Amino acid sequence: MTKAKPAHKRILLKLSGEALMGDDAFGINRATIERIVGEIAEVTHMGVQVAVVIGGGNIFRGVAGGSVGMDRATADYMGMLATVMNALALADAMNKNGLTARVMSAIAIEQVVEPYVRPKALQYLEEGKVVVFAAGTGNPFFTTDTAAALRGAEIGAELVLKATKVDGVYTADPHKDPTATRYAHITFDEAMSRNLGIMDATAFALCRDQKLPIKVFSIFKPGALKTVVMGGDEGTLVHV
16 A cells, blocks of 8 residues: 655745744743644655744744834844744754754844755755744845745745644634634635735735745644645635
8 A cells, every 4th residue: 555645745834933832921832842843743754845934923922012112124123033033943843853954044143043045945955854944034024924925935835834723714703703614725816805814915915926825724733734735625725
């Protein structure tokens, strides 16, 4: 009996900083990060090339009160530094789990992490290493969602996986409306016309223009990442 092959060879996983908090108010929950890394390790061992873009909300939330009234660009740079901290924690957990991870930053902090260089990132992926992209796009006024869309397009990912707390995109908020149903798939245009807010407008437009599908799924559901990679019915697929 032959083992089933993954449906996707190269993916870009977008993790929010909040995903690393677990049930904590802010910061990094060790058990949560180890569980997420375990899910990533499982699909990597199946031969899937994995790149990750990480947010910084879990760290920046702790200082957000002090950023009120702050210059927007300054606050955004602080957020970028928070993503570097998360990327280092994520890579450390991966390396301890038998994976080889490389952190590449969009802003130069060469004593800490290497700079993002596209050919090098592609080489790492081909070698089976997990590449963690930090510092967003390196520019203020752009979200880490946009960084995920940009890096996904640059590395030739077949799919951008947006990991969330819910298991897909619903017709309404499932926590407030018990009749809400999950979309198995939806087009970019339908999602925009229904104002579903899957990603910010810049990221969404970039994925649509590059014909790069987005899969929205729950990172908190055990085995969901593997099901997505195998092409199973998990989450919501947004496509052209």
